[in-house]
Amino acid sequence: MPDEASGGLFRRLSCTNPFHTIKFFVVCQGFLQLTQLLTSGYMKSTISTIEKRFGLSSQTSGLVASFNEVGNTMLIIFVSYFGSRVHRPRFIGFGAILVSLSGLIIALPHFITGPYEYERFASGSSPNATDMCLPHQKDPSDTEDVCTEGMERENQAVLALLLIGQTLLGVGGVPIQPFGISYIDDYASKSNSPLYIGILFATTSIGPAIAFIVGSVMLRFYVDIDKFSPSEIHINNKDPRWVGAWWLGFIFAASIVAISSIPYFFFPRELPKEEESPQKNITEMNKADLKDELKNKPADMEDFTLGQFIKMFPVVLMRNIKNPIFVMVIFALINLSGMIAGLATFMAKFLERQFTLTASVANMIIGMVNIPGAMFGIILGGAIMKNCHLTLKQATIMCMFSMGFCVLFDVPLLFLGCPTQEVAGLDYSGSSEVGQLVTECNKKCKCRSSSFNPVCGQNNVEYISPCYAGCSALIYNSELNKVENYTACNCVVVDGALGYALPGSCSTYCSRFLLPFVIIACISGFLASLSHTPAFVMILRNVKPEDKSFAIGIQFLMLRVLAWLPAPVLYGSAIDTSCLLWQIKCQKKAACRYYNNTAFRQRFVGVQILYELSCFLSFCIVYFLLIRQEKQALQEEASVGRSPESVAESRV
Numbered sequence: 001m002p003d004e005a006s007g008g009l010f011r012r013l014s015c016t017n018p019f020h021t022i023k024f025f026v027v028c029q030g031f032l033q034l035t036q037l038l039t040s041g042y043m044k045s046t047i048s049t050i051e052k053r054f055g056l057s058s059q060t061s062g063l064v065a066s067f068n069e070v071g072n073t074m075l076i077i078f079v080s081y082f083g084s085r086v087h088r089p090r091f092i093g094f095g096a097i098l099v100s101l102s103g104l105i106i107a108l109p110h111f112i113t114g115p116y117e118y119e120r121f122a123s124g125s126s127p128n129a130t131d132m133c134l135p136h137q138k139d140p141s142d143t144e145d146v147c148t149e150g151m152e153r154e155n156q157a158v159l160a161l162l163l164i165g166q167t168l169l170g171v172g173g174v175p176i177q178p179f180g181i182s183y184i185d186d187y188a189s190k191s192n193s194p195l196y197i198g199i200l201f202a203t204t205s206i207g208p209a210i211a212f213i214v215g216s217v218m219l220r221f222y223v224d225i226d227k228f229s230p231s232e233i234h235i236n237n238k239d240p241r242w243v244g245a246w247w248l249g250f251i252f253a254a255s256i257v258a259i260s261s262i263p264y265f266f267f268p269r270e271l272p273k274e275e276e277s278p279q280k281n282i283t284e285m286n287k288a289d290l291k292d293e294l295k296n297k298p299a300d301m302e303d304f305t306l307g308q309f310i311k312m313f314p315v316v317l318m319r320n321i322k323n324p325i326f327v328m329v330i331f332a333l334i335n336l337s338g339m340i341a342g343l344a345t346f347m348a349k350f351l352e353r354q355f356t357l358t359a360s361v362a363n364m365i366i367g368m369v370n371i372p373g374a375m376f377g378i379i380l381g382g383a384i385m386k387n388c389h390l391t392l393k394q395a396t397i398m399c400m401f402s403m404g405f406c407v408l409f410d411v412p413l414l415f416l417g418c419p420t421q422e423v424a425g426l427d428y429s430g431s432s433e434v435g436q437l438v439t440e441c442n443k444k445c446k447c448r449s450s451s452f453n454p455v456c457g458q459n460n461v462e463y464i465s466p467c468y469a470g471c472s473a474l475i476y477n478s479e480l481n482k483v484e485n486y487t488a489c490n491c492v493v494v495d496g497a498l499g500y501a502l503p504g505s506c507s508t509y510c511s512r513f514l515l516p517f518v519i520i521a522c523i524s525g526f527l528a529s530l531s532h533t534p535a536f537v538m539i540l541r542n543v544k545p546e547d548k549s550f551a552i553g554i555q556f557l558m559l560r561v562l563a564w565l566p567a568p569v570l571y572g573s574a575i576d577t578s579c580l581l582w583q584i585k586c587q588k589k590a591a592c593r594y595y596n597n598t599a600f601r602q603r604f605v606g607v608q609i610l611y612e613l614s615c616f617l618s619f620c621i622v623y624f625l626l627i628r629q630e631k632q633a634l635q636e637e638a639s640v641g642r643s644p645e646s647v648a649e650s651r652v
């Protein structure tokens with residue numbers, strides 16, 4: 001099917017001005033939407049790295065991740081209002097430039113801050129490392145956690161830049177999809193328009209997967225790759241302190257968005273309408289259905305003035321909120337979207353922490369397995385809906401089953417994970433955040449609690465620094481320029497003698513759970529996304545035809561405000577509650593260093609199951625409401641004596 005179109009495309013390109021053909025516009029639009037999604041998806045793939053680099057809690061990073069919805073939500077109504085009155089290609093072009101600019105702003109914190117210091121008080125290369133347990137060491141309290149005014153200001157500037165960048169990313173994205181689709185719809189022939197929109201949908205659906213794969217590649221490089229040569233970097237990407245080059249991908253994404261914005265300044269305001277092609281075989285694709293699948297499609301509200309729209313919005317909202325089926329389907333969608341938003345933001349972090357993977361590997365798994373699984377679910381759900389001509393009731397049953405099985409599949413995930421590596425001094429009972437870091441064996445060392453340089457003792461217990469392990473000597477490899485072995489460790493007692501400790505975290509040896517976990521998570525993601533398209537279609541079929549565009553608008557706002565915005569923050573807060581040891585920066589909690597893995601898993605998967613369960617229950621309620629409605633309709637018909645036409649009307 002696409003061969004036909006692209007063949008025709010290239011034949012025409014050679015003889016006509018490409019900027020006067022809608023086909024070239026479709027190509028540009030596909031590329032632009034792909035790069036736009038790459039920018040916003042890449043943000044999610046680097047969130048755990050940004051957390052570590054700038055010392056953010058998961059709650060804060062969740063807020064950063066969802067902040068692009070703010071700009072988007074505030075402006076999207078105006079786009080629908082302006083409709084076709086503006087020079088649409090030019091607006092898309094400006095939007096794309098804004099997206100590109102926002103990518104650069106998000107990368108800016110890397111350039112305005114100094115190099116990343118994974119150990120603030122000891123350079124890992126120096127054999128004179130102050131991380132050691134040296135008697136007569138100066139009391140650390142006078143040097144510890146000095147928070148200059150500059151540092152505080154720098155922290156605020158970083159967060160402000162991330163939030164401003166994310167807001168602009170949302171604002172820039174506003175015109176791109178709605179204007180692009182309405183432009184195509186206006187100037188493509190009736191028979192080709194659904195095909196074009198289908199091609200756009202297919203191209204853009206691979207965007208998030210590509211974003212995570214780009215993330216996987218970029219995070220393999222060290223963050224300060226532009227400031228240090230590789231020989232000066234003494235940690236590898238398995239080290240818990242490793243931070244990848246998160247900013248590199250934003251610059252890459254910003255550049256290709258900028259390139260893809262160029263053609264839009266050459267498209268005319270209006271195009272000649274594409275000629276109707278003779279073969280009509282593609283009109284079978286239901287155009288409306290395809291458009292509904294595109295989440296960002298706003299209402300066609302060009303016929304209203306802004307005043308009318310604002311006046312009518314509450315009226316239509318009230319009218320539809322009284323329709324319990326509409327409300328329950330929206331509620332189901334809010335739960336589904338909330339779950340997806342939270343997972344998209346923190347799944348990589350979860351894999352990293354739970355299975356001690358590098359950020360790079362975690363992103364690769366998500367980009368290659370989980371996202372394709374979910375995309376397949378969305379597309380299959382739409383195809384079943386369209387080809388099997390499901391009635392509303394059948395669609396609801398399908399949603400109930402897919403969500404029900406999704407919950408069943410996710411329950412085992414509560415138990416599939418690794419226990420926390422035993423870290424000396426951390427309290428797992430949950431009674432206090434930090435247990436007893438200072439014990440008899442390291443009391444005389446006067447360790448700095450802010451230093452983070454994990455070592456693995458001979459006894460397979462992890463210590464947050466050689467100092468806390470009580471090590472007073474080391475073996476230094478001057479060729480590789482790094483410490484190989486910390487010895488004479490007072491806290492590592494093996495067979496009555498002082499043991500040694502090796503740099504780095506202890507391995508948890510539990511990769512055996514990784515494969516089952518990834519497979520089950522992929523299946524459950526597939527099942528959950530199966531109900532995505534049917535739920536959208538159910539909303540459209542459940543409102544009066546004249547309210548349809550408003551219903552899309554209402555549903556759109558509700559999903560933003562109640563799902564996409566708060567869910568990552570909620571997930572982040574749940575994750576934060578399972579933290580055992582916080583990094584302290586300027587007397588405030590910064591990033592989490594150690595999680596209670598079991599609590600992390602149970603809370604993360606628990607929030608996910610709660611969302612799925614309430615989505616499942618909403619579909620069940622919709623089902624019973626539909627049955628009741630059907631019965632009422634039948635009773636009415638029996639009393640009036642009409643043929644049951646109205647039941648057939650509810651076919652999708």
Ligand SMILES: *[C@@H]1O[C@H](CO)[C@@H](O)[C@H](O)[C@H]1NC(C)=O
Nearest residue numbers: 123124125126127128129476
């Ligand atoms: C370590 O300390 C000694 C004396 O305290 C000094 O001579 C030496 O240069 C230091 N080495 C490094 C790499 O800083």
Ligand SMILES: *[C@@H]1O[C@H](CO)[C@@H](O)[C@H](O)[C@H]1NC(C)=O
Nearest residue numbers: 475484485486487500501502
């Ligand atoms: C570390 O040093 C200790 C004591 O010198 C030695 O027994 C041990 O084998 C060393 N370990 C490694 C991995 O080099």
